[in-house]
Amino acid sequence: MEIVGAVVSMMQCFCGENCSRQSVSETCTYLRRPRALANRLNEKMELLKAREEDIKRKLHVENVCRGMEPKAEVNMWLINVRKITSSIASMQEKLTIDKRCLNRCLPNYMSRFKQGKRINKKIKEVDRLLGQSIFPDASLVDMMPRRGKILPASSLVGESAQRSLETVWAYLNDEHSGIIGIYGMGGVGKTSILVEINNRILRESTIFDNVIWVTASNDSNVQKLQKDIARAIGLSFDDEDDEMTRAAQLLDALMRRSRFVLIIDDLWEAFPLEVIGIPYPNYGYDCKLIITTRSMIVCRGMESVREVEVSVLSEEEAWNLFKQKVGEEVLASPTLQAVAKDVSKECGGLPLAVVTVGRALRRENDLRQWKNALSQLKSATGRIEGMENRVFARLRFSYERLKDNVTRSCFLYCTLYPEDHHIETEELIKYWTWEGLLDKLGYGESKMLQGKMILDELKHACLLEIIGCQEGSLNEYVKMHDLIRDMAIAVTRESPLFMIRAGHEMRVPPVENEWLVGLERISLMRNDLNSLILEPRCPQLTTLLLQYNSLSKGVHPSFFNHLKSLKVLDLSYTGISGLPDSFSNLKNLHALLLRSCWNLHHVPTMGRLKELRVLDLSSTSIECVPPGMEMLLNLKHLDLSHTTLLEFAIQILGTYRFLESLLTIGLRPPLLLGPDFVNVLKRCTILTTFEANFINLQDFNYYVSSDHWNTLESFKFCVGYPQSSKLPGKNSVGFFGIHIVETEASSWLPGILELVIHECSGITHLPMFIMNDSSDLKHCKIKYCDEMEWIITPEWGTFPNLELLEIEGLCRIYVLNIIACDNLMTLLPLELVQHLKNLEKLELENCSMLEEIIVTDAENEEIIQENNGEVVLPSLQKLRLVSIPRLRSICRGPMICDLLTTIEVVECPELKILPFFLEMRQQLAASLKQIKGSRSWWRALRRKHPTATSLLAPLLRPEREYSSPANEHSHGGNFGNSSFGAR
Template sequence: MELLGTVVEMGKAICAPLQSLKENEDILDKRIDELSCRESDVRAYLEREKVQYGKMPKREVELWLKNVQIIKDKVHDIKQKLGEVSWTHIQLRMNLAKEVEEKIKEAVELKENGRFQEGLVVDLLVGSTETFPPIKIVGETTALKNLQKIEECLMDDEVGKIGVHGMGGVGKTTLMTHIHNKFKNAGTFNCVIWVTVSKESDLEELQGRLSKALGITDFSNYKDALCKSAKLFEAFNRRGKFLLILDDMWSTFPLTKVGVLEPNQENKCKIVWTTRSKKVCRGMGSERIIEVAGLAEDESWTLFKEKLGTDFVLSPEIEPIAKAVVEECDGLPLGIITVGAAMRGVDDIRIWRNALEDLKNSRPDLEGLEDDVFSCLRFSFDHLKTQIHRDCFLYCALYPEDDQIECNSLIEKWMADGFFYEIEDREKGFDKGYTVINDLKDACMLEKGELGDFNRSFVRMHDLLRDLAIAITRKSHQFVVKVRSNVGKFPRDENLMDDVIRVSLMHGSVEMLSCQSKCPKLSTLLLEGSRLGNIDHLFFEHMQNLRVLDLSHARFTCLPQSLSNLVNLNALLLRNCWDLTEVPSLVQLRELRVLDLTGAAIEYLPDGMDSLTNLKCLGLSFTRRLEMVPVGAISSLSHLEELSMVGSKWKWSSNEDRNGWGAGVEDIVRLMHLKKLLVNFVDLSAFSSYVRSRHWRCLNCFLLIVGGVFLDPEDIQDVLYSRECQVNVSDSDCMNSVAFPKSNLTQLRINLLYNLSTIYMEEPTQGDNLANLKRIVISVCPTLKYVLSIGWFQTLQNLEEIYVSHCKAMEEMVVDMGDMSEANNNIPITLPRLKRLALSALPNLKSICKRTLICSSLEEIDVQYCPMLKMLPFSINSLPSSLKQIKGSRRWWDSLEWDNANTKMHLQPFFSDYPKFCYESDEDQDFSYCPDYGFQLEEDQERQHLQFSERPEFSFQRREEDQEGQGTKRKADSIS
């Protein structure tokens, strides 16, 4: 009996792994699914970091991903063997059972190792992903010859330093742009690095630009030029074989002093510099020097006719005169382009004869510009439409060379300086400004900037045209432009300053404005981005004509009392002066139209605010120390058109809640001319109080926020310069319903409202519709029963995106509150612009919409953990023609029911299996509370849009950094 008992025990021990094999198989499936979720999230994060920020995965992350794939492959093999091996092969099945147990442990350990507390990415080798916008090469024969010469040098191991020279506007930068784009991914070099040097660059500026191009994040910590040089040298050395392009050099410098690695036959690195001076090429030790000459005669004529207009035909009498005009341009592409643009549409022979005479006679008496270059460009300047166009063009020279000039900011200054004095309405003023900018671009006097998105655009000046503008203004002694310079102090020569009307010391080294300066005609003073830390109390005493004062990004803590005497000031721009705590009385500044205190450290509004009856724009966003807005301080600004207070410590509540202490919602409602409003409310009660006032109906732009929403100054600028009307409500207790705007709305975001059961309770009445709504984002509203009724849903003619997540009580996304007859259910709903539909963690959702949807623009459907959703609202006759992808779990897809078998057949090619979430089981999942897993704002090259992403265990944190008063920036920098 004892022996028998021993045998039984041994049998149990042997069979135990087999008995638990089925259970362990299920556990292994779950652990692999969990690991796959982690892998999917990691890959999605890596892809975004690569596309948006140019970063690459750490090697440990790559190794982890490799190991994940290995274990998944091994598990696949084990399961395949288990399916093939008979149950009678006990020993083999026992071995497989042990392998299953081992793989469970490995999967758990691998999942834990995938947390990467120190981050997943590092900076890519700079230049490897950056592509410049292609620029059309003019004069193909000449240009191709020059390109070929440069490429031959780059492929020659004996040539390391190449100089490309030619007069300004001849096309050197265009050639190098093509070289950059061709070689960046060709594999010839590890990386291609582009740095624009410019005339105004000194050693410190050049080192700074190189560090930025190389992605050195801690470069500002190094104060000594020698230390900076060592850091740069180390960065270049790490990149191995590189191509460095230094565009627009004006003087020589020792490479080693700057920190640039010397090219040689061993490292095979290359440096190409472009310059107007052959002397610079020689001084830099160029081993090959290539001259970029002007266009040939036939190329010049072809380009000129192109700029006149392809459908414009020159008469036989005018054509020889036009050819003589082209000869005066001497093959210079920029000159031909600008003169051609100036003569576009002219068919009067007398005007052509006069144009030729002007070109022959407009020889320069200004230094720094070649005769032929100046003649062409001066002619183009003189032939601009109006004096306003010429003044606006010259104004752009106040900005640094190669600067990306933000159009809205530029127009703001034009208006404040009186360029459009006849226009009182701000919106009409901006329309006029954009018209002028487009005219200048059409005349080829301004270029489209490389930055820009849907709401904001940028322009830049060709450096040669900027030289022209500075030369013209220098002759008249009206401009002083010393940007990015070590000027040290404000110019004081009274003989020079008497006639000066505009001064720009942007991004310069002026640390103190001492003593009073007599500038009786000065109207614009730009000190944005300077190191200014102190201003003498009498400095503004004799600047009574000043209209535009821009001190943005400066470091001072207070402003002098003499500022109060600037009675003609129209714009006071103190944006991102993070240390500014005191502003003197504004009681005399009755002409002030724009006051921007965004980011200031003020605790109270400046004295005299109620006197600013002409103020139209008030910026108080991110005033994080602002304790109070007094009653009447805002409502007294009777002509106010724009109020921005997002991120301010002062949040708006109803007047009753304030008990007379400070301004409330009613003060905003009294602003009858307001057109743009960006504010935070204390709670939903205050928000609802404002919504019920219906004041928002008069606005063409608003951002109304309740709860903790993270935004940065760039987000605010995007909204402010758009016609977006957004509501963002988060993390707040509420009753079962909230009052929301019933028209104008373009984006609705609702998050963490635990008691919300309905959004729009009543059906729309006359005048109520959501025709402008483009985006709906709803997450973590566990008692929300549905998104909208059919009545509201039918008004969504411009809706582009819907995202709904973690709403446990939701059974239908769209409900029919009226007649439920079968006849009505057969009436389809058309959403012509809907592109994305994302549904996640809706465990009880049974229906998106019982009616058929017609969505001709739908591109993507994403369904994650909606186990009860058995039908998609499409019929065989209404399938989305633009569909690109349907994402979801295989189990969900296979469980769907169809009105027609052909419907699934047509949609099947678009389906892609999405790994199921990391839940132990569907039944175990509790959605009574769930954190906001991240509807994350992401940006593409054209505009901002919302992209849905589920993050079960990852938290992408925003970090606000205050770097010497440069403001906050949003960065996804950690995964926990």
């Protein structure tokens, strides 16, 4: 105690007046119990940290669940807590409570005193913060919720983009549209539309309280997407949380929010909502989900209720945007403006490309620079500033995201066609098959089905555009967008290596040093090449497309010497007269296509082409079977149609054990398809496609009776003179220019989809051919069969799948009766009506979709003018219309039916005009005997035909307002019972 007193006295001397004012007990505490003081500070800090955690937890709940923000005073308190925590941590690192002096004999009381004083000061600061931490819950946060963020937006260009925007907005305000998918190719403007939707919700919508925007990255997975959404709503996960825990936290946080829209931009892969933790949007407005993606498959994978495709700009819209980016003053020169329009067209309506190119050429007055830019765009070099990084890079990522190398190879194959070319899908799939691309998939499905699955993936990824069916064809077509094609061509300059000069109007082939050793595919199709006088060395080349060139001067004798890997060679539609002997060395060739090589007379030996699967010699001038054909043991497809073969031994077909397709329609002289031929066909056990013409009906009947057709998946048969062009679809049978005796017309192939009867004599009614099941029949065309008396009668059954009935030159028809044809919307084109001079009865019953009977359009102007604008049925005596609820018109103009005796209209509430009442003729008034119909219908007619109804009122036989017996008929298909009669 004496030592302490002495120390205190000493400290008073050192510390002076301030120290002397301290209480002795406090000073003693500093000196004697410094560790207890430090422990007390630690306890206070633990209490403060606990209080901080409690407040943070409450703030987190308010922020995540309700979008509330902390008040300023709460934020200030949290800042002060962080400061003192940091200050104390720093102080504790420097504490030296056991420091000693006088050669470690005594404690260093001076050091203890200073440290104790600092600790005591911090204790008081902590006490003050603890006292300030009592916040009522209501005062923790601001009551104004954070709804979302207004995003910087560029104005939408074009009517199509505006329509897409309004469609999405309408779906957003529809309580039944919980998940909305927006898809389209890269750079088409999906995000721009979504930004506009985001901003419009925040500015205008009273339905939704919150908008949550998340941009998915290219490599998104479940964990990353969960974290991105969590970050957007202020939720944080612990590092040890697993996927399910994160999903549960996210679901809980989102479900606590009322009326929100979750926007996920640029999604590349579909994820189950429950796995991520997104509540499923049910009916109502509590929750909506909008996604953008480049693939419709992703939309469907996310279970979208509504899908909106964003299309490219029209040519005019693209030009307007381009002018805006370039600057109108630059385009004052007509010459420069013409080039600028071509540059704009080359952007293909893709907004990103239009903007990028427009900015690169902004205020550029040099015509040479514009022409150079046009040249670069056409050559797909991407050297215009920004094109490679901003446009091609985005488009290329869609290509790289395709699921496997096979799909990528199939996509690149499309570049072999010319720019803007409409690619027939079936032909494209065949190329893939012949190249062997589909062999790598290993699926059990047919190659055609595999190919269609790949095409679907490419279409859904917006890498191919659907064109649909072209006029006169039942096949589907696709095309590549110009910039997608440019991107793909850029890929083929690296790996795999292609040479693509399709449709370039070339007269001279590429020079020999352009035929690089590493080339895998070459397309020179659709040019003006007269010859190929070179010897290319391309040992890796697998496809060579030369179709639609003249090649009248032939091919170099050694042209094929160094093309050992070639699998597909297409010389179709060329004027080549013969193939060089070097062709015989193509041991790996899979497909040789010589279709319509009209001048082709010579093909060298094929004996060494052991791998050949496809041989197309159709419409060529060869007269002898190429030598060595009997050695083609792997042949699967043989097309000899419309070819003259003076010598053809049918026994050769028996050696083709793998033959799947045999086409011989138009082969001259025609094959004798009798017992010997059928026996050879039966040895081709896997033949699934067969097309042939039969000289007469007897041969056809024999073939049908052989039951060989049972193994076929596709067939096309001409009986009489060959007319394959008039049988465009598969599973079709045509009878052309033959005399038919009813006793001979006894064979019918089940599964026929199309039936054509053209210029045949002896046939009096269609049922002569329909002796078995005809339920598959879709198209029926009957033309110029002058002896036809009856086409179809009800007693011969129904045609549930009939879609097209085409009649021409059958002038003897006098009865037309159609019953229960539910999908029929119109019946007779005007050009057919003018041939129905003998039609006496027209009866239609129970056709629920029929709106108009006689159709007139712009193509019929000449016919209408010839008849002074009138439709004439000079022999019509009875018109019966029963139970046709949508029927609005018999025909659009006046109608002359001077022999009409009976009119019956029952349950046709929309028919309020009768065309023969428009100009009431004395002949009609004299011939009419009775009119059957309801009084309500007659009253409706009075408004349109007051004179006629007044004159003919005595002829009315009112029907009771009843349900027609016609309702008892079956509604099983497009065509129900129909009859056409003639005499």
